[in-house]
Amino acid sequence: MAQALSTLAVGALVKDTGTLYNGKPIIWKIADKNHAGYPANSVTLITERIISLKCFDAIEAGSSDSNRRSYGNNRWIYSNIRQWLNSQAAAGKWYSAQHSADAAPTNANVWSNYNEYDAEAGFLAGFSANFLAALLNTTHTVGKASVDGGGTETCVDKIFFMSSTEAGLTGDVTCGSKLALFTNDASRQAKPTAECVSKSEYTNSSFNVNSAWYYWLCDAYASNSSDVRGVNSSGALNWNYAYGGSGGARPLCNLKSEILVSDNPDSDGAYTIIWNRAPSAPGSISVPAQILSGQNVAVTWGISTDEDGSVSGYILERKTNDGSWGQVYKGINRTYTDTASATWQTVAYRVKAYDNNGAESAYTTSPARAVTHNTPPxxxxxxxxxxxxxxxxxxxxxxxxxxxxxxxxxxxxxxxxxxxxxxxxxxxxxxxxxxxxxxxxxxxxxxxxxxxxxxxxxxxxxxxxxxxxNVSEIEFQLATPLATDDAVTKAIMSVARQIPAGAEFTVEACNNGNDASPTWEDVTQAVNSGSKFFFSNTTKTAAEWGFNFRIKVKRNEAVGDCFISSVGGNFE
Missing domain, CATH: 2.60.40.2820 (Immunoglobulin-like)
Incomplete structure (x- = not known):
């Protein structure tokens, strides 16, 4: 299972196993949530420890300012560290001059040749593709030196250092507002990572994984053109020359609140980020070629897939005439029956998938259909x-x-x-x-x-x-007997029929059919065999002789077709 990043408390540790620096996953600490001035619905992260020692900015030998010629530039927007933090470039490729006097942090341009980093890859080169895509552009405020006009300026970065104000310290100017993590000196103290210590060219008995060290902030020491504010090992405010290669890097970033993390921390005490991938767009959408006003419109669409196996459903939207898209259905089904309105001239539909973590696919859109205004019969x-x-x-x-x-x-x-x-x-x-x-x-x-x-x-x-x-019996006879000059003595009959096995079939005939009570004689056997039959009756009560027949069928329990289609024959 997973939970949203925003559900973790300020101070909780977070990491992405694919986002590395010095070959190890970067462990971040939640500094604030939905911080004023930062992107809406974001969580602010700061590295738990100091990840590296680096100068803020290199010596600028071509500068017209003597301090910057000797100690580097303290303006954040031009700093080497800002450019390195926000670069994905390969080793030795991240630096480009930010102004005419700018210089790279080479061995010769940093204090005592400590920790030059011009040949490194950009900081973001070690980030996973998911983390890179999740980084939010953050507008933040930094303090400027008096030589640069003093006061503050804003800039936009994905990775940045916090200001004195954000660290809960009183700097030369107010830059933003305090982050929730920082409540006192102890909360500001930070120790270096083991990799930071082992890779550093600077050696000092106080510089070890168990002791707090000082790190850079982003605002200038206002009264000097080369000094940069920082947090010292006690957690208090201090300053240092920009070219000082023993200053610690403790960067910040902002991620969306809804990013998922594990339910429980790992052996580092950190919650692991779970990157939720959006589902694919539904494979197709089908809309009838002819749409009639007042009639149903059956819309169907294809399946969406999700690498995380978490497709929750689909959102179907409709656009009529020249209007805007509006949702008409949300759910797991892949069919929807709409009703065409008499006010529509054209209609189109589009559908997207969503997963149970809120990620959505691209739309699959139907062609626009003309609506025929026809009244059905x-x-x-x-x-x-x-x-x-x-x-x-x-x-x-x-x-x-x-x-x-x-x-x-x-x-x-x-x-x-x-x-x-x-x-x-x-x-x-x-x-x-x-x-x-x-x-x-x-x-x-x-x-x-x-x-x-x-x-x-x-x-x-x-x-x-x-x-x-529900007919179980058939019985019929001629309504009017066939007239004869004399008594019929013999006859032959054929009956075209379909009689299922188990049914009873009876044929009777008479030669005195005009009598009130004719003398019926059973001729079934003769009909079945196709033989002549002979009448035994020789009397009548009516004025005229007459030939007649009657047929009876009882279905009983027989099944199947049961009918008589025609009767034929001759008599003498």
Missing amino acids: TISGANTNLGEKTGAFSQAYTVTDQDSGQTLTVTEKIDGTVKRTYTATSGKEYSFSLTAAEWVKLANGSHTLTITADDGTGGTADRTYTFSK
Whole structure:
């Protein structure tokens, strides 16, 4: 897990394992949080120890000022140390003259040849790419010598020294405000790192890892052109010549408050910075090519990846006409259904990913789409369950379209299969007719009639009717017997049918079909075998003889299609 840098207390130690000086990670101490005048929502860090001994500025042999010719320049903006602290250059490449008399901190230009650093790499050369990217430009105030006009001036640096005022000391001028870390002399004392001691050309019995040493501040000693303010080993204010190579470097920087650190300190007592990487931009975004006012707009987008595995969701924004972008969705889904407004002429969408640490990806943006202002057609009535039906039926409906000049195409479907497609007239009533032939082919159970109207410009309407069929028996006969001159004595019949196994199929025939109670004779076997059958009846009560038949089917527990499509035959 991790926590924000801003949750740590002033005085807590922090380090980035990839940001090194002298081959070791730099350990920083939190000096303040959201310090006045510094970048908003930032945390100010200062190195826990003195990391190096270096002159503030080298002797300027070409200067018109005698002190600066002999002891260096005490103005921060021109100082060697400022340039070195803010450089990523390779060894021997960081220095460039800042004014006409400027000189590099070579062996000959520093006090007693101690700790020249012109051949070093810039201080930032040892910083990780993440730390470099996180450094905030900080505007800070420094004091000037009287020879430079006195008072203060501001400058912008990523790495810098604090002023006397920021250290909680009373210098020659007020430069900013006190950092929270510094409350007394003891709080200002700093010891050098082991690497600082081992690499220093300056030797002194008091200069060791267990004893406090003096270090530079950024403001000039106002009454002299070469003296620079500093903090001595007791934590009190002092000054030293700018070219003094025994002065300590204890730089500061500012990072964003939301940068993450470990939950617990390591063996150095420092919390480790965890660099959160932003997720990638979503791979794609899809918006319908045709958008109709008043209709849904389905927006979908691709997946975002995150090297830290912490994608939390997506933010979808919309821009209409010539307006600005506005958020319409935030969440983990990768689809969103919008509704096009009649006020839109154009619409575009863009989406970005965010992770659970607040980092965001770049946007993936759709093309701008023109919005078509079309009123979709309507179909009368409402989606309805028509209940149980016992035979063929019709359902009336009317299709209406408010937009003139459009072609209305209507499609009727039975259980998803197209029955017919035709061009309709707006406002005219039509019927969806389920014929007897279609009825007998329907299996028992639930069925759906669907009507779809399309106006040809993207507007559609649907109407759905459901009904059920539950027919377990079929029984029918001719309504009017076939007239004969005499009694029929023999006949043959064929019945086109689909009868599933387990169902009962019966065919009966009579030759006195006009009687009130005809004499029905079972001819099923003959029909099944395709044979002639012979009537045994020779009497009638009606005035005329007449041939008739009746067919019965009982489904029982059989499953599958069950129907009779035609009956044929001959008789004598």
